Amino acid sequence: MASKVTVTVTVNGxxxxxxxxxxxxxxxxxxxxxxxxxVHLGCEHGVCGACTIVFNGATARSCCMLAVQADGAEITxxxxxxxxxxxxxxxxxxxDNHGLQCGFCTxxxxxxxxxxxxxFPDPTEEQIREGISGNICRCTGYQFIVDAIRDGAxxxxxxx
Amino acid sequence: MAEQRTASGPIGARIRRxxxxxxxxxxxxxxxxxxxxxxxxxxxxxxPYPHARILRIDVSRARELPGVFDVITGAEVRELAAPQPVxxxxxxxxxxxxxxxxxxxxxxxxxxxxxxVAAVDRYVAEDALELIDIEYEPLPVAATLDxxxxxxxxxxxxxxxxxxxxxxxxxxxxxxxxxxxxxxxxRETLYYGRQMGLPLETRGCIAxxxxxxxxxxxxxxxxxxxxxRDLMGEALRKPVHEIRVRVxxxxxxxxxxxxxxxxxxxxxxxxxxxGRPVKIIxxxxxxxxxxxxxxxxxxEVELAATSDGVITGIRxxxxxxxxxRLSGAACGPPWLSAAVxxxxxxxxxxxxxxxxxxxxxxxxxxxRGWGQPEATLVYERLVELLARKLGLDRNEVRRKNFPAPEExxxxxxxxxxxxxxxxxxxxxxLSGVEKNGWKxxxxxxxxxxxxxxxxxxFHVECTAFGPSRVLNAVGVQHSGFGQSVVRIDSTGRVTVxxxxxxxxxxxxxxxAQVCAQSLGVPIEDVTVIAGDTDSCPxxxxxxxxxxxxxxxxxxxxxxxxxxxxxxxxxxxHLLETAPEDLVIENGRVAVSGAPAxxxxxxxxGNAAYxxxxxxxAGQTPTLEEREVMDPEDLAxxxxxxxxxxxxxxxxxxxxxxxxxxxxxxxxxxNPMIVEGQIHGGVAQSIGGALLEELVYxxxxxxxxxxxxxxxxxxxxxxxxxxxLHMETPAVHIPGGIKGxxxxxxxxxxxxxxxxxxxxxxxxxVTVTAIPITPPRLLAxxxxxxxxxx
Numbered sequence: 001m002a003s004k005v006t007v008t009v010t011v012n013g014x015x016x017x018x019x020x021x022x023x024x025x026x027x028x029x030x031x032x033x034x035x036x037x038x039v040h041l042g043c044e045h046g047v048c049g050a051c052t053i054v055f056n057g058a059t060a061r062s063c064c065m066l067a068v069q070a071d072g073a074e075i076t077x078x079x080x081x082x083x084x085x086x087x088x089x090x091x092x093x094x095x096d097n098h099g100l101q102c103g104f105c106t107x108x109x110x111x112x113x114x115x116x117x118x119x120f121p122d123p124t125e126e127q128i129r130e131g132i133s134g135n136i137c138r139c140t141g142y143q144f145i146v147d148a149i150r151d152g153a154x155x156x157x158x159x160x
Numbered sequence: 161m162a163e164q165r166t167a168s169g170p171i172g173a174r175i176r177r178x179x180x181x182x183x184x185x186x187x188x189x190x191x192x193x194x195x196x197x198x199x200x201x202x203x204x205x206x207x208p209y210p211h212a213r214i215l216r217i218d219v220s221r222a223r224e225l226p227g228v229f230d231v232i233t234g235a236e237v238r239e240l241a242a243p244q245p246v247x248x249x250x251x252x253x254x255x256x257x258x259x260x261x262x263x264x265x266x267x268x269x270x271x272x273x274x275x276x277v278a279a280v281d282r283y284v285a286e287d288a289l290e291l292i293d294i295e296y297e298p299l300p301v302a303a304t305l306d307x308x309x310x311x312x313x314x315x316x317x318x319x320x321x322x323x324x325x326x327x328x329x330x331x332x333x334x335x336x337x338x339x340x341x342x343x344x345x346x347r348e349t350l351y352y353g354r355q356m357g358l359p360l361e362t363r364g365c366i367a368x369x370x371x372x373x374x375x376x377x378x379x380x381x382x383x384x385x386x387x388x389r390d391l392m393g394e395a396l397r398k399p400v401h402e403i404r405v406r407v408x409x410x411x412x413x414x415x416x417x418x419x420x421x422x423x424x425x426x427x428x429x430x431x432x433x434x435g436r437p438v439k440i441i442x443x444x445x446x447x448x449x450x451x452x453x454x455x456x457x458x459x460e461v462e463l464a465a466t467s468d469g470v471i472t473g474i475r476x477x478x479x480x481x482x483x484x485r486l487s488g489a490a491c492g493p494p495w496l497s498a499a500v501x502x503x504x505x506x507x508x509x510x511x512x513x514x515x516x517x518x519x520x521x522x523x524x525x526x527x528r529g530w531g532q533p534e535a536t537l538v539y540e541r542l543v544e545l546l547a548r549k550l551g552l553d554r555n556e557v558r559r560k561n562f563p564a565p566e567e568x569x570x571x572x573x574x575x576x577x578x579x580x581x582x583x584x585x586x587x588x589x590l591s592g593v594e595k596n597g598w599k600x601x602x603x604x605x606x607x608x609x610x611x612x613x614x615x616x617x618f619h620v621e622c623t624a625f626g627p628s629r630v631l632n633a634v635g636v637q638h639s640g641f642g643q644s645v646v647r648i649d650s651t652g653r654v655t656v657x658x659x660x661x662x663x664x665x666x667x668x669x670x671x672a673q674v675c676a677q678s679l680g681v682p683i684e685d686v687t688v689i690a691g692d693t694d695s696c697p698x699x700x701x702x703x704x705x706x707x708x709x710x711x712x713x714x715x716x717x718x719x720x721x722x723x724x725x726x727x728x729x730x731x732x733h734l735l736e737t738a739p740e741d742l743v744i745e746n747g748r749v750a751v752s753g754a755p756a757x758x759x760x761x762x763x764x765g766n767a768a769y770x771x772x773x774x775x776x777a778g779q780t781p782t783l784e785e786r787e788v789m790d791p792e793d794l795a796x797x798x799x800x801x802x803x804x805x806x807x808x809x810x811x812x813x814x815x816x817x818x819x820x821x822x823x824x825x826x827x828x829x830n831p832m833i834v835e836g837q838i839h840g841g842v843a844q845s846i847g848g849a850l851l852e853e854l855v856y857x858x859x860x861x862x863x864x865x866x867x868x869x870x871x872x873x874x875x876x877x878x879x880x881x882x883x884l885h886m887e888t889p890a891v892h893i894p895g896g897i898k899g900x901x902x903x904x905x906x907x908x909x910x911x912x913x914x915x916x917x918x919x920x921x922x923x924x925v926t927v928t929a930i931p932i933t934p935p936r937l938l939a940x941x942x943x944x945x946x947x948x949x
Contacts, residue, residue, distance in 0.1 A: 023283065037193040038186020040411070042360045043444040047867035050360060078186035091184040095176050098832045101840060102664025103183030104190065104360040104411030129875040136867065138360045138412050139664055141839030141904075142875040 007067045011036060012080030020067050027051045029067035030077065038078040038107045042136065049135035052108030053077050059115050078107030081114070089155035090114050090148075099148030101139035109135050109145060117153045125150070170673040170683050171895070174832045177669040178688075179662070188409040191364040191381040192441050199366070200229050200278040202427060202440035203285035205292050206449065207267035207274055210303060210520035210860025211314065211484075212296040214265055219275060221291040227284035230430045230438075231292070232276050234262035240429050245394045245420060247387075248492035250635030251516065254326035257317050259485045261395070261422040261429075267296070268316050268484025269522050270862050271449025273422055278430040278438045301520050303860035305458060305481045308519045316484060316518045325482055325491055325516035330499055330573050333509035335464075338473030342464035346545055351929040352534045352909075354456035354481070354854040356448075357527045357844075358872060359663075361411020363451060364441030367427035371435060374398075376428055378405045383418040383661050384702020387638060389693045391420040391488070396428060407691030413663035414844065415526030416451045418704040420488040423450070448865040452525025453854055456481040457494050457534055461501070463542045464509070469550055469557040471543070473509035474501060478534075480516045480524065487525035491516035494524070496531030496622070499574040499634075503539035504582050504620045504798060505561040510573045520860045526704060528844060529905040532621065537930060540617045540910035544917070545926065554914075555590060558618055559583050569793075569891065574634070577620065577796040578891035580824065586618060588822035588884050589800035596882075598804050598818065611807040612817070615915025616800065617907030623825070623899025624714075624795035624890065625705025639700030641790035642711025646675060646719040648727075648783040650769035652747065652761030654679060654686045656716060659699025660708040661691050665901060666833040667708045673829050674713040674895065678720030679727075680744035681761060697786060706797070706899025709829055710890065715789035717894040722785040730767055733776035734759050795890035795898040799823030801907040803879075805915040812938030814850055814916055816879045819908075824886040826898030831885065834900050838883045841904025847873040849909040853931050923948065 004019040011034060018033045027044075030036040030053070039062055042050035046064040053062045054076035081088040090113050093099070100106045109132060116123060116131040123131065128149045129142070137145060182188055219231040243258045262273055275292050279285040300314035307313060308323040316323055339345060366379040376398065382388050385405045393400040410417065423440045431438040442450055461476030478501075480494030491514065498514035543561070547554035562582040563570040570577045593599070598614055605612035625631075626640035645657040656675050662668055668688040676683040690696055701707075728739035731749035735742070735757055743752050750758035767774040768783040775781065804818040819842055828834050851871040855863045864870040889896025913927040916937065923944035929936055 021283070031193075032195070036186075037189070040190070040361070041192070042362075042411075043867050045444065045866055045868070048360060048444075078184075082185050087181065087184060094184055095180045098176065098836045100180060100183055101666065101836055102359070102361070102410065102412040103180075103188050104664075106183055107186050110184070129878075133874040133876045136360060136872055136874060138358060138414070138844070138872065139840045140836060141841075141843035141873075141881060142878050143839050143881050144836060146875065 005068055007071045009070050009073050009075055011075045012077060022066065022068050024067045025063055026065040026067045026070050027062040030062060036077045036079060040104050040107060042104065049108040049112065050105050052111050052135065054111055059112055078110055081110060089159055090152035093152030093155055094148040097144050097148035097151055099140065099145045105135060105137040109137065113149045113152060116149065117156050121153060121157055123150065123153055170676040171827065171829055173673065173830065175830060177666050178672060179666060179668050190361055190409045190411050191366065191379060194366060194379055194408060196366065196368060196437040199437040199439055200280065200434060201282040201285055202276055202278045202430060202438050203282060203289055204273045204423065204440065205275040205289045206446065207270060207272045209267055209296050209298055210270050210301045211299040212267050213299060214263065214267065214294065215297050216295040217275065218293040222277060222288040225284065225288050225291060227280040228277060228288045229434045229436060230278040231288065232426060232430055234260060234264035237262045237429065238264060241395055241425055242397050244422060245391045245488065246486050246490050247488050247636055247638045248490040249637050250495050251326035251328040251491055254491065255320055257485060261425040269520050270860065271522055272484065276426040276430065278434060301860040303520055303856055303858060305479055305517055305519065308517050316520065323518045325518055327513055327515045328495060329511065329513040331511050332573050335473050335475050335509040335511035338509035339462065339464045342472055343467035344465050344549060346463045346542055346549065348461055348541065348545065348928060350459045350537055350541060352455050352457050352537060353931050354453050355527065355848050355852045356451060356453050356854060357414030357416035359412030359414055359416055362442045362444060362447045363417055363421065364439065365424040365427050366437055366439045367424065367431040368437035369428055369431040371432060374402050376403045378403065378424065379408055380405055380424055381410050381417055382407055383413045383663055383704055385661055385691055385693050385696065386659055386698050387700065387702045388420055392424060395425050405693045407661050410663040414528045415530065415704055417663065418526040418702045419452050445865045448870065449522050449862060452487050452489065452527065453483065453522045454493060454524060454527030455534060457497065459534065459538050461538050461542065463546060465546055467550065469546060469552045469560050471505055471507050471561050474507050475511040478514040480514060481521065482516050482518050483521045483523035484518060485523050487523040489525040493526065493531035497535040500532060500535045500620065501538060502573050503536060504618055505539065506563050521856055528841065529902050530705065532619065532902065532906045533845060533848065533909055536617060536619045536907050537910045537913065540907065541913060544914045555586060555616065558586060575622065576793060578793060579888045580796065580798055581886065581888055582798060585798060585822050585824055585886055586800050588886060589802050589820060592820045592822060592882065592884055593802050596818065596820065601804065605806065611809055611919040613805055613915040613917065613919025614802065615805065615911040615913065615918055616802050617911030617914065618800045619798060619907035621706060621797040621902055621906055622794055623706035623797045624710035624791065624893055625707045626701065627791045627793055628700055630794060631701065641700045641788055642707065642715050643697040643699050643786065643788045644712055644715035644719055645697050645784065645786045646716055646723055648723065648761065648765050648768065650765045652765035654681055656686060656688045657696045658688060658690050658712045659697050660712040661703040663703065665708065665837060667712065670709050670829045670833055671712050671716060675716050675720060678717045679723065681747045685747060706901040710795055710893045710897045710899050711789045713829065713897050714894040715787040719785040719787040723783060726783055727764055729776055729779060730764050731759055734763065734767065734774060791892040793892050795826060795893050797823065797825045797898040797900065797903060799903050799907065801911045803908065803911045803915050805912060805919060807916055807919040809941055812934035812941060814912065814932055814937065816846055816912065819879045819881045821904065822884040822886065823903050824888050825900035825903060826890040827887055827896040828885050829897065834885065835883050837900050838904035839881050841902060842881050842908055843873050843878055845905045845908035846878065848931060849912040850931050
């Protein structure tokens with residue numbers, strides 16, 4: 001077993017340090033070591049997008065990174081979206097539009113949706129579908145997710 | 161023409177789900193989010209061979225690795241556990257190979273578990289797997305159906321003369337006569353590829369065995385809490401009062417989490433041996449070999465008809481490509497394919513067999529649709545091919561063979577359909593197609609030289625599965641009833657305890673709606689508790705077969721009726737009036753016509769639990785009713801799917817441009833949830849029709865074990881979807897509720913196959929294999945073009 005290293009990350013605005021083996025994935029570090037269980041593991045080979053986080057300002061797959069690569073990084077997980085007990089406008093839109101069923105893809109889908117809206121404040125259906133095509137949902141068939149993101153974008157425009 | 165009901169109460173209301181805020185906020189608790197003190201993590205070593213004798217297993221180096229607590233082999237499992245139970249025994253005299261959680265002498269498919277390890281964490285457990293030495297002697301492989309059926313086939317089980325697991329034949333009328341006298345006879349061999357449910361959360365379990373009290377606490381990502389407790393009791397030879405199963409949030413089920421598996425047995429045994437909780441959660445690669453596969457079957461069928469399109473007979477054989485051992489569902493789904501082969505049509509003469517065949521592939525088990533998409537591919541292909549052959553309108557041929565509404569209950573080959581308005585449903589679908597301008601779109605596209613086609617698929621769906629006596633009659637070695645408890649507490653709030661298991665389908669919200677409406681309370685006052693064998697009432701089977709709303713909801717409706725009588729009695733006593741003068745609305749019990757004279761449910765609850773002196777004489781304290789829902793028969797939903805597709809003749813690629821379904825699931829509890837269920841089912845079946853296939857090489861090695869090889873639909877693969885609702889009440893379920901969980905899944909592959917034929921009508925192509933992958937279709941197109949030139 002390799003000797004442990006200390007990794008320091010800022011997650012949802014809070015700076016945290018912990019020891020881990022160099023081989024530990026960032027997803028396992030966030031989930032198990034730091035307790036951010038909203039980061040989900042659907043495939044562990046970078047395809048499904050359930051483990052999506054915002055890493056230094058852009059979405060990334062935490063299953064395909066090592067924790068040691070994240071030393072010093074700024075990370076946002078799904079837990080960072082809501083403001084206390086108030087859901088983020090995109091979360092509200094997903095709720096109102098039935099944009100989730102089992103909820104397993106939802107954290108990654110939400111973070112990607114928010115990033116997409118930063119890029120396209122008023123996204124077309126095609127931009128949305130293309131934009132979330134790296135996130136697999138096995139429950140919804142995507143239609144209500146697409147509706148939710150369009151609605152969420154509108155809410156975000158109104159609140160910004 | 162779509163029936164738009166205006167909901168006067170919670171039933172029928174398009175309300176957002178109570179489940180969602182915590183899921184949205186990242187606060188859900190899925191199985192892998194649970195960490196118990198001292199918990200170990202397991203890993204499973206799986207066979208790299210499709211068929212081999214195990215000559216020697218040496219785990220000594222693994223045991224010595226620091227951090228490893230336990231390594232368990234098949235020989236040790238045999239000392240501690242019984243064979244894995246198989247509840248589906250519907251084929252008379254079916255061969256039942258005895259199999260334990262781990263084998264001792266032989267492996268029969270790639271991915272079969274051979275040794276399990278428990279260690280301080282998954283990383284160390286996987287290190288330990290690399291230190292296990294197993295000597296195998298590879299055996300000849302029966303990798304395909306034909307290889308398994310060959311005269312000189314390698315046999316998977318030495319005690320039997322061939323690889324057949326069993327055969328069952330369904331007959332009706334005189335099929336030979338029907339074919340002799342038929343004006344036309346069609347023959348087709350259709351192949352449905354191997355696919356699986358693939359929930360995004362992989363399957364997992366945690367077992368915590370207290371060896372001092374003998375209490376086994378299990379957390380399972382499962383669709384059936386009670387049934388899996390009972391099966392665990394059988395597998396561990398343990399009385400079930402010593403077993404508690406809890407189901408945390410489940411990240412999708414789709415049937416893959418319905419069947420009983422081996423990993424929960426292994427985790428339990430290792431927990432018993434180490435005195436520590438043990439978690440085993442499969443990774444994605446494992447999920448592709450360790451979860452139930454489904455669908456794969458070859459269907460050789462013939463249809464007899466008159467020259468004006470009346471179907472007079474169907475006969476054929478469903479060859480079920482089973483795996484190397486039996487799952488708990490055994491040959492169940494292919495059996496259902498054969499049983500419902502007549503679909504929604506009046507077919508007087510039937511002779512359809514199912515033959516299960518063992519092969520060196522992963523076991524076959526449950527997946528949403530459960531044999532019905534395969535059957536629908538047969539009957540909906542045949543009906544369109546019949547129309548094509550006779551030069552008749554395909555939907556007129558459908559209409560001609562439907563039972564009329566007054567012919568219900570309609571006795572089909574095996575099952576009796578309770579209620580239906582099939583022709584109206586077809587009309588609703590056709591009017592939707594017309595309204596959406598598909599024919600104009602098709603004509604415009606064709607004018608541009610594009611190959612665009614329209615296809616239909618009419619399906620029947622077995623729902624409210626199931627009535628115990630029906631299940632037993634068809635050979636299921638388990639009950640199927642539902643059960644709910646409705647409790648009003650001392651503050652007048654309501655808690656429903658159900659045996660049904662949530663897996664993302666929104667059942668907590670739907671049952672809360674049913675309860676709120678039935679009791680006359682605001683939906684905010686209702687909480688639904690599920691997924692715990694210690695607090696929730698027993699339920700047979702598991703939550704599959706589109707049952708939760710019907711059986712869970714039906715039980716609530718009946719329990720609420722009984723509770724309302726008690727509420728009225730207490731209210732009458734408090735208000736000094738007669739019970740029959742009272743109405744219960746919006747959480748208040750009021751004198752009819754004099755709403756000012758009322759008491760709140762909170763006052764009723766207080767009297768029932770705390771101020772018991774306020775109860776009428778003879779009224780027992782507390783307010784709680786329990787109701788078992790074991791209906792006389794099933795509920796049969798149905799629907800008509802239409803798809804608009806485009807075929808690229810250069811590549812063989814198929815794109816679904818639009819989708820529409822007219823369907824009838826009886827009473828619609830929440831249209832938004834119903835549409836969500838349909839959309840998700842459609843996505844899985846568009847994947848199934850065009851993308852998804854578990855591919856095995858000639859050597860018996862599976863070649864699709866990542867999301868890069870097994871393609872599931874992404875947002876760009878999906879067309880817009882539309883659902884039009886009809887509501888014909890279920891006959892045997894209170895509230896008229898039928899199920900909808902599989903509605904979207906069943907007919908889409910048949911409809912797409914029909915649409916592809918339509919798009920290529922000038923070539924006279926007949927799609928015969930699902931999924932319609934580009935190479936498969938291109939071969940058909942090229943062959944047709946060559947024949948024409």
